[in-house]
Amino acid sequence: MNLTDKPVTTFLDELASDAPAPGGGSVAAISGALGAALISMVCNLTIGKKGYEEVQGDIQDLLAQSEELRAKLTNLVEEDVKAYTGYSVAAKKPRGSDEEKAERAKAMQSALKNATDVPLSIAETAVKVMDLCMPAAEKGNKWAVSDAGVAVLMAEAALRSAALNVLINLGSLKDQEFVADRRARLESLLEGKGAMRDEIYDYVVSKL
């Protein structure tokens, strides 16, 4: 059974338990999905509403994007748990002979690369959610402007949470070319996003 098919309270119970997965990576993806769902809500509260005739096309476009990102982030919750399981399976491989040790080390490095790329995908997708928040705040139903503000807070928290999960895995990776590439991609994703969050939050507060 997929984790996201379980009740919210069960998800929270499994998160709080001493099982290492789900953990912060899955929370990052959920946080991004909550942000995307809020953008969809702002759009759905704007479609067909009087006074918003001129933005209907833009809002339909925003909704199509937010729903695609929500589906992607919901799927990444499961991918993050699978990536952890993959690492866990590799770590349990036999390590009797030198050959077995080498094979186990190779499998662990390969699993760690996947466990790095999943939160990197979460970070990339969270940035795409952030990009929808200012248009939603500016063009969407003014009664839902606070929801666009909450969306950017959740998406930025998703980005930073995913970043921590990328960084913790990079520390254990030996392929320095891979490490440098992923670190550069992550830094580019993070750049300016704290300021972007503040800008949208301040805009929303000015409209309340």
Next chain:
Amino acid sequence: MNLTDKPVTTFLDELASDAPAPGGGSVAAISGALGAALISMVCNLTIGKKGYEEVQGDIQDLLAQSEELRAKLTNLVEEDVKAYTGYSVAAKKPRGSDEEKAERAKAMQSALKNATDVPLSIAETAVKVMDLCMPAAEKGNKWAVSDAGVAVLMAEAALRSAALNVLINLGSLKDQEFVADRRARLESLLEGKGAMRDEIYDYVVSKL
């Protein structure tokens, strides 16, 4: 059926829909509950573990607090929906005679006060989760330090999201004494919390 007893995907679907509740207030509470659950996870991964003998008492205390806050925030998800429903019921009261109009206005103001105090409670509880994050990062299992970092990101996003939901309601309230009191309480809760988030995030990054 409680909202948090529904599957995660159903919660996201209802959030994304054109129903105004659940909305940003419920997301604020969920975000805080995710943060609290991650602190519990860090504690549960530390209890009984070799090398952490000296912090067992502190970690047990942290766990008791995080589990209490998680239960409170999970309940506040439902309270936020109820507060919206209360306002919605008041707004639908008859407004034929002057007497009916006055009664409806009174009921709406009363419902708005409740719809302000629920996110204010979410904000207060989120700050209490934030207070647990540095001790969890410093004393907890070092392999879970990134989870303590994600916890502070979720708790601070919960605080700020709740703040937007307090502010949107304060704008429609006529009782200026109430407005000034709640605004002052909110400002005191928000003060220094951005810096606190950055400090804990930077500490966690330094440990990865």
